[in-house]
Amino acid sequence: MYQAESRPSSFYQADPQSRTPSISSRDLINGEYPLHSSPDGRKPRSRSRPPRLSQAQFDQGDPDAPDAAYAPDGDDFYQSTQQGSPYPPPPRSLAGQSARGASPTPILDHSHLQPGSKAALLSHERTLELYRANAKKTQDPDLQFEFAVFMIDASKTLPVPEPTPGNVMEVEKALAKREDLIKEATALLKRLADRGHPASQYFLADCYANGIGTAKGKQDFDRAFPLFVLAAKHGHPDAAYRAGTCCENGWGCRRESAKALQFYRKAAAASHPGAMYRLGIAELNGELGMSKRPREGVKWLKRSAEHATAEFPHALHELALLHERGVENVVFVDYEYAAELLAQAAELGYSPSAYRLGECYEYGKMGCPQDPALSIHYYNIAAQQNHRDACFALTAWYLVGSPGVLPQSDTEAFLWAKKAAEGGLAKAMYAVGYFLEVGIGTPPDLQEATMWYKKAAELGDRRAIQRLRGDPNTPLQHAGGPGAVLHRDRDGDSSSNSKGGKDKDCVIM
Template identity: 70%
Template sequence: MTNTYAHQSLPSRPSSSFHQDQQQQRVVSHASQQDFYPQSQSPPQRTAGRGSLHIQEESRYEPTDDLYQYNPDNNDDFYHGNGAYTPQRSLPDSRPPTPPGPILDHSHLKPGKEAALLSHERTLELYRANAKKTQDPELQFEFAVFLVDAAKHWPIPAPEPSGVNVLDIEKAQDKREDLYREATSLLRKLADRGHMPSQYFLADCYANGIGTTKGKQDFDRAFPLFVLAAKHGHPDAAYRAGTCCENGWGCRRETAKALQFFRKAGAALHPGAQYRLGIAELNGELGLSKRPREGVKWLKRSAEHATAEFPHAIHELALLHENGFENTVFVDHEYAAELLAQASELGYAPSAYRLGECYEYGKMGCPQDAALSIHYYNIAAQQNHRDACFALTAWYLVGSPGVLPQSDTEAFLWAKRAAEAELVKAMYAVGYFLEVGIGTSPDMKEAISWYKRAAEKGDKRAAQRLKANSNTPIIQPGGPGSVLRRGPDGEGSDGKGGRDKDCVIM
C-alpha cells in the first residue's frame, strides 16, 4: 500500500476564538459568563434595633469589644465577642420610635414574579460602567470578549409569515452590529497599546468576519496583527501567521516564512504547528526534503500535546501503525486502535468512524461489538460525518437486540442527513426509501429528484432507475437489485437481528 500523507486542512481557528458554525467548531470562551457580572454591593448593615432605645443605647453604652454577635432568640440582647452577656438598660426617650429596618432583605429571592435575573442589556450596562472605571487592559480585554460573545448570542426574532416583525429583526441585527463595532474599537485601542491578547483576538475577529464590512473575512487586516502577536510570543498567532503565509491569505504565499512561523509555534508546543511540521517532513513539503523519522517525531510531539481542536496527529499516528511506514513505523494494530480511541475521546470524527468500523467488522484486533460500533459511529455522526451517518442508517435498518431497536424511520432520517452532506450512495438510498416507502411516506416525485442528484454524481444504480419507467414500481424489498434484504419482522437474514451480510445499501 502506498503511504502518501496529504496535509489535512486544519481548522484555522484556535480554541480561544468564537466559531460561527456551532456544529463544527467547539466554542471556548476566555471567561465564564459568571465572571462578567459585576459584584453586588454588600447588604446594608443594621444600625438600629426595634426602636429608638437601641440608638440611644449606642451613645451611652460602650462595650469592651467591637465584635458583636446577634442572638436570634432575643433581638434586644447583645453579646460581646468574649461571650459575656450584658442586659440592655431601658432609658426614657421622648422621641417617637423609628420603624424597624430589615436585617437582610431576601424578597428578591422569593419564587414567583419577584424572582428575576438581570436582563442582557442591564448586564451590559453594568459591565460597561465598570469597564470604563478602570485602565487595566486585562479587564478591558475581558469586556471586549464579553461584547463579542453577547453579540454572537444576541436574540434575533424569527421572521413571521406576515412580516409584521421586520422592524424588530432589523433593530436586533443593528444592535448586534453595534456590539461588534464597540468590541473591535476597544480591541484596536488595546492592540495599539501593545496588549498581546487583544492583538490576537482582534486578528481572529477579522479572520472570521466579525466587525468587518458585510461580515466578510478580512485577512488584510488580520495578518499584520497575527504577526505582531507572534512577535510578542503568542503561539496561536504564530501558527495562524504561518497558515496565512502558506495559503497566501492577506500576504504573498511564502513557504519559507510559513516554515519559520510554524517552527516558532512548534517550539512553543503548539499541537497544530507540530502536526503541520510532521506532515511536511513526511511528504517533503514547505521546501523540506522527505525525512520520515523527523516527521514521526513531530507527530509524536503533537500527539503528546493534542487538544480537542488539534487531535490530528493522534489519528495520523494510528494510520501509520495500522499499515507501517518505510521501516520507520512498525505495524501494531492494538496500539493503532488505542490511538483511535484517544482521538475519539477528543471528539475527532474520522477516528471515531474508523473505530466504529473496527468494532463492526472485527478489524485491527477489535472484537465484533455492536454496542461499541454504534457508540463510535454516533460520536462521528453527531458531527455530521456523512459516512458515519450512513453507517447508522444500516444499523437502524436491521437493529441489534438489546442494543439498538430496529427503526425504518431513524434509518431514513440518518440516510437523508448523509445525502444532504453530498454522500452519493446515501442519495440513492434516500430515493429508494422515498419510492418504496421505507421510514417515510412514498413520494415518487421526491424520489426521482434524489435519483437525479445521485446520477449526476456518477451513481450507476440511480441512472438505471431513471431510465426505467417511473410509473413501474421498484422491485419490492428483498428482491434482486433491492437496497436491503431483510428477514421477517425487520431481522437480518441470519435471524439474529444483526447487520445483514447481504445488505447492499452500503
C-alpha cells in the same frame, strides 16, 4: 505520499450472546451504522461569559455615570498575563472571587432577587451596562479585553425575532443591537492592540479572519495578518501558528513557505500542537520546501500527539494510520497501539478517528473484536460531528437493529440516510431515493424519489442512473425478490452471511 487528514467516552456493554452481525457498508448502500440520538438534534448553545469584575468596580458601577476612556493614560505597553489562549479563563463565581478593593461585602447585593414565583434576575441590558461602566473605569487591560470578548459572545446570542411581514422594525432593531456590540467590542480591542496587548491583537485578528467586524461580514485577512504577526512577536503561540497558515496559503500576504516555516517553528517551540502537526506532515511529505524526512516527521507528530487538544487532535489520528500500515525503518505495524491512538482522538471528538473505530468494531479490523455496541457508539460520535459516512453507517444499523443495543427503526434509518445525502454522499442520495420510492421509514413520494435519484446520478452513481432509465411511473412493488433494490432478511436465515458471523443482512444492491 502521506495524506494528512482534515479535522470518544463511555462504552456500551454488549451481550456477546445477542450480538447482531454488522451490516456490510458495501452491500448495504455501501452503508455504515446508527446513532442513539436523532440526526436533527442540536447541541445547546453556550451562554456568554461575563468578564471578571472587582468589588470596587462593582461598587462604582453606575451605568448612568458619564463615560470614561477605556484605556487609561500612562504606559503604552501592557504585559499580558495570558500567553497561551486569547480567550478568558474559565468562569469563576463572583461571590467567591476575592475583591481587589478593601470591602469584604459581596460583589452584588441580591436586592434584585425576590423569593418564590416572582424571582427576577438583572436583565441582559442592565448586566451589560454594569460591565460597560466598570470596564471603562478599570486600568486593567486584561479585564477590558475580557469585556470585549464578552460583547462579541453576547452579540452572537442576542435573540433576533423570526422575520414576518409585521415585525420588520423589530428584526432591524435586534440586528442593529448586534452590530453596535460588535463595533464597541472591536473599537476596544483596537485600543488595546495599539498598546501592545497580545491577546487583544490575536483576538481582533481572529475576528477579522472570521468576518466579525468587517464589511458585509467578509473575511479580511489583509487586516488580520499584520495583527497575527504582532501578537506572534509578543510571544503568542496561537498567533504564530495562524501567521504561518497565512504565509503558507497566501492569506493577506504573499505565499512564502520559508516564512510559514519560521512561524510554525516559533509556535512549535511553545508546544503548539497544530504547528507541530503541520511540521510533522511537511517532513513526511517533503512540503514547504523541505526534503522528505519521515523519521523527523514522526518525531514532530509524537510531540503534537502528547499535547493534543480537542482543536488539534490530528496527530493522534495520523500516527494511528502510520502504525496501521507501518513505515519501513521508521514505524512498525502495531494494530493495538493504532486503535489506542484512534480512541484517544475519538475521545477528543475527532470524527475521522471515531468513524474508523466504528468500522473496526463492526468488521473486526485491526485486532478489534466485532462489537455492535462499540461500533454504534463510535459511529454515533462521528455522526454527531456531521460525518456523512458515519451517518450512513447508522442507516445500516437501524435497518436491522441489534438486540439489547439498538432497536430496529426504519424511520431512524431514513433520517440518517437523508442527513448523509444532504452532506453530499452519492450512495446515500440513492438510498434516500429508494426509501422514498418504496416507502421505507417515510411515506412514498415518487416525485421526491426521482429528485434524489437525479442528484445521485449527477455524482455518478450507477444504480441511480439505471433506475432513472426505467419507467419513472412504475414504482417498485416490494423490497425483496428478484431485481429488488433492497433486501432485508430479518429472520436471520440469509445464506449470504459474511465470515464475521452475521445472522442478519441488509443489502442495497
